[in-house]
Amino acid sequence: MWTRTKNRVVAGVMILFFLTMSLCTWLKKPDAFSGSERRVLAQFPKLSAERIATGKFMEEFESYSLDQFPMRDTLRSLKAFFTFSVFRQRDNEGIYLAEDYACKLEYPLQEAALDRAAERFTYVYEKYLEDTDSKVYFSIIPDKNFFLAERNGYPAIDYELLINRMKSKTDFMTYIDITDVLSLQDYYRTDTHWRQERILPVAEKLAAQMGTELTGDYVVKTLEQPFYGVYYGQAALPISPDELCYLTNETLESCVVYDYQNEKTGIVYDWEKAYGSDPYEMFLSGPLPLLTIENPNADTDRELILFRDSFGSSIAPLLVSGYAKITLVDIRYLHPDLLERYVEFDGQDVLFLYSTLVLNHSETMK
């Protein structure tokens, strides 16, 4: 009798489960964007005989069904919870949690990528800087794994080897070590980047090594909304958000930023981006190939050309007081050959400031 009852219960419950889930799946209104994953979600694919015959429709329908699944974020959290708590896996798709920080495994050291980065820097140096009076500096920003990985039992790249290899391949530049003025607390818990309000010592050290002095005090301001960094969405776990602070003063507020890509003049902090999908993009409007910051109140006519990645967006404003103009170049989005159209290299200070993450994946550099 129990077997019969059990079979009826199992059949009834499972039919109900499949019908409910299917109905929810079909009836759910599609979302356009996932805030937690910071990406545009797939929409119902275009239907045509050709797209069916080539399998394109089915392929896109698969993505649509995954992206638009009801309670997607909850299910992703369930998976992450199960991965960490039941399977006891050390990471979920490469994201791990340690000391209340979310971080992504960065391993192993890609020596070929380092060599490529060095080759790209050398190319820029030889094409534009070798025959000028420019003083060229280089500094490497360690990612969070530098502080977290090894001491928490995660595989970590050999940072000493990375720095030494880069230094030896770019010996035409003066290397500035900033690892001694950084600590784990200088990074967001849920994001890959460093916190602007904590990196003033880094800016001061870079400025001092480049022979300029930073002046003025800053007021620390905090965005009203919580900051959910890029790892928050990837971890899919209920981690408490960060606060996003920024430093400001009269000098910074008077600076004029010019964006060459969009031919747009603006200010240092982009308020539209501050309340967008990635608030970190409030610093100089996020990833852009070429920008200039002009400081009308500068006591000097010195200029800086900063070859940088996204870490550069939040530190560049802190270097403004030492320069009349800073040009920010991101060679991930702008081929170095095109630089001569926009930038005249005539003795400015030049700083290559790159994070270990970009150096270890330099295939993104043009």
Add this chain to the structure above:
Amino acid sequence: MVFSSIPFLYYFLPVALVLYFAAPKQFKNMILFLASLFFYAWGEPLNVIWMLLSILVGFCSGWMIEQHMGNGQAKLLLVLSIVIHVGFLVYFKCATVLPIGISFYTFQILSYEIDVYQGRVPAQRNLIRLGVYVAMFPQLIAGPIVRYADIDRALSERTHSVENFALGIRWFVIGLSKKILLANVLGRLCDIFLTSDDKSVLYYWLFGIAYSLQIYFDFSGYSDMTIGLGRILGFHLPENFNYPYIARSVTEFWRRWHISLGFWLRDYVYIPLGGNRVSKKRWVFNIFVVWILTGLWHGVAWNFIIWGLLFAVLLMLEKRWLLKYLEKSRILSHCYVLLSIIVSFVIFYGTNMSDLRNCLGGMIGLNRLPLISKEFLYYLRSYGVILLIGMIGTTPLIKILTGRLAQNSFGKRAVTILEPIVLIGLMLLNTAYLVDSSFNPFLYFRF
């Protein structure tokens, strides 16, 4: 379409089942055939033509073989038909694009034609019924290889019940969980290993173990889903796996692993060649033919042939000499079987001879690798629990424990309450893993 996908689970399956159960009895086969064509065409829109052509050739040749039964023309027709089907199969195995499931449905059609030729079954007069036998979506992609004689009757006369539904859905959910929660996760470890720059001898062994578990849970999970869906639709499909990793000899392993392929080759190749009731030389020849075919069935590549030959050699060694020693020690026999399986699946994995050399060389330390590496230690810790669950899952331990629990009335009540909760929990987890991950290929789709 794959079973472990959102389109299958929450779009195709509910609609197909509702239409199937709502249809009057005389239309059920038609609904099942059309649903199966849709299922196949979803992944391979154009290759559905090859399958339909194979069904048509099978239908015509079956009918003609029966018409000429007892004379030489029947044999000629059978040979001609086999040449066409095997020709298709060999052509596609050598081509760059292999239609999904072609090895499985070709063997099923051959089974039908040989059964008709041998007079075991009458030729099918209804094209749709033969179409259902060949293309039925639960077993179309990755078997088990169902012999026509086994389901001939069910094609025209089958019953549906709540018991069959409950049993089927249970089997399906367990199979799906094996695939998504174990095979896919272990596959991720294999993937990490393959792209690693920090390999070591023990890391190669970790890969070998993980891959052996992955391939087992992948294939047996698919077979479980097939059997479960078949049961829901009223078909009693044969089991394809019976805890092969607890075998104490390679001979026993092959009685427990991919049972339907073993039976097929035994019934349609080994026995017609004379089996073991022949001279020693001829027996050795028969064994080699069967195992080379087993290898080639998986793909036209040297690694599959070597894989088949390895088993041929091991089986002959066991028959002649080794079995009596293996029977003496339980531990030794298990170690021998597991070692043979791991090595064989590393050979099976190799996509070319260079991969094969690297993997086997890496396992015995020939590649100047360290014994352990930082990455090996990390992933051993990270995947330790899954590997343990996987190892337990290859034994009948859970089946024995739940069987014991259900022996008294308290246990029966507990199982009645817990089973639907566990099944729903597993479905939610499977869905969560699917929604979050794009790593989902079925290994046996290659064949």
